[in-house]
Amino acid sequence: MNAPNENLVTHDDLLVISGRAYRSRLLVGTGKYKDFAATRAAIDASGAEIVTVAIRRTNIGQNPNEPSLLDHLPASHFTLLPNTAGCYSADDAVRTLRLARELLDGQTLVKLEVLGDPQTLFPNVRETIHAAETLVKDGFEVMVYTSDDPIIARELEAVGCVAIMPLASLIGSGMGILNPWNLRLIIEQAKVPVLVDAGVGTASDAAVAMELGCAGVLMNTAIALAEHPVLMAGAMKKAVEAGREAYRAGRMPRKLYAAAPSSPTSGLIA
């Protein structure tokens, strides 16, 4: 018998991305909420430290006193992760992130996402790799959304991306993890953190992702479109933590049947 490993239980299990450490392994988006107060309440309940934001044109000629998302998500409290959702070419994604870097005072940690189809929002991996090369050369630290193809994941890592973020299923679908085997292949080979991004529908999906060995999970719709986003945000926080602990604990082997009951076989009264 091994002595209980106190260290395993008590030591800080931090998520390290590009040399920076985070306590929370749950990353959340800020879209689809009814207002900024609801956004903030859900994010607080999720415990997320990294939150994604989109970059869009200002509404010219509209109410100049319109509240701003950044007023509700101060950079002192959160790591704002600008993403390129909605971009369909490498050029648009690179332009968007250069604007984001200017907007966020030189921040270089970004989420790259180049889509290939407006109906499914499936990523265009060729444009994604092209954009990643340009961004890495330009000094960005790129967390990259991609398909669950292990070869593409390896190429994105070779290009210099700091985190690989394969989909579990299509963005906004809530279909959960459709190909755990591919995710395992990606996780096994990667030297950088692998985070599931997109497709999580409910807490068990997040737990499964973490049990597979993902370093984290990024989600938006699963929380924002739950009937009670704050409650779901708390559920996701616990699911990510539980999944992570189960992964670190090392699960028992699966057997069709064990013929090894949990209670003693001797001393029975009959």
Place this chain on the structure above:
Amino acid sequence: MLSIVLNGSCCRCADQATVADLIRELALEGERVAVERNGEIVPRSRHGETRLADGDRIEVVRAVGGG
């Protein structure tokens, strides 16, 4: 008057106007925005000295909710 394309729409502004003038006119002074002029970032520190030219394509962006 100069004729520019601002966030995809045609727009007129004064001769000699700078990016800082444009931001002021849009009532975005003090707001967190980023500006691109003809595909190149105009850093905040240079808004005051960067003059607009006829035909410029200007993008003014901000952060919004997204996943």
